[in-house]
Amino acid sequence: MFEQLTAAADHIAAATGRESHDVALVLGSGLSPYAASLPGATTVAYRDIPHFPVPTVTGHAGHLASAEFAGVRILAFAGRTHLYEDVPLADIVFAVRTAVAAGCHTVVLTNAAGGCGDHLGAGDLVLISDHLNLTGRNPLMGPNDERLGTRFPDMSEAYSKRLRGLAREASAESGVPLEEGVYAWFTGPTYETPAEVQMAKRMGADLVGMSTVPEVIAARHMGAEVLGISLCTNLAAGISPVPLSHDEVKEVAMEATDRFTRLLDSLLPRLGAEGRS
């Protein structure tokens, strides 16, 4: 794994002409247009990067973009791999691990999710404050490579309070409202049943979704600071009076692109080239 990550990071450095990057940005369902909107972005297809997994789901592109924005070198990933593709968890976290190997000290993860918190509605952007891993799977299962990180990583502040504070500043500056909530990870690809949504809600979840958590775990394992932002595309099953559809999820995500872009444009310069103080 370590050698594969180094090869992938080396390829990205050569293809983008940037020896190192500062901030990784993983773009979820329907949010990938942001990568192309970064000024002067150089794109690299996932299939050209050694060992890099290529996602199979529609609505998920398969390239990354490298750009310098307000002095911050950004590696934006348009498209990710999910557990429901039945690939090893090592593949699912490969992009984030590559980004950290490529120098990123900060990892911003975005996704589309269903809302079950009483304060949430369709179209809301939500800062993830913590997560529930309901899959019984963990990307760190198996032998630990100490070159990547410790065997037993602390998760008491998986989603950095400091970065959440910066996101709140960006929200105030951009005028894009941000809610906050706990994200529960399900395997998918089915949407949850109403009973599963009620279970997650009673356990403390405000959001239900099929991604992000393994990437957060891998990023924390490697010592990066993490920020998570969900777009609540729909009320979760049973809370929504209508059946869920992927088309609706994509449509709401597309409608939110402009707000999301304004928030990120204000947030990314705050994440700094120098990293954690």
Ligand code: HPA
């Ligand atoms: N459940 C899981 N994943 C999702 C949902 C949902 O309701 N909406 C968007 N992604």
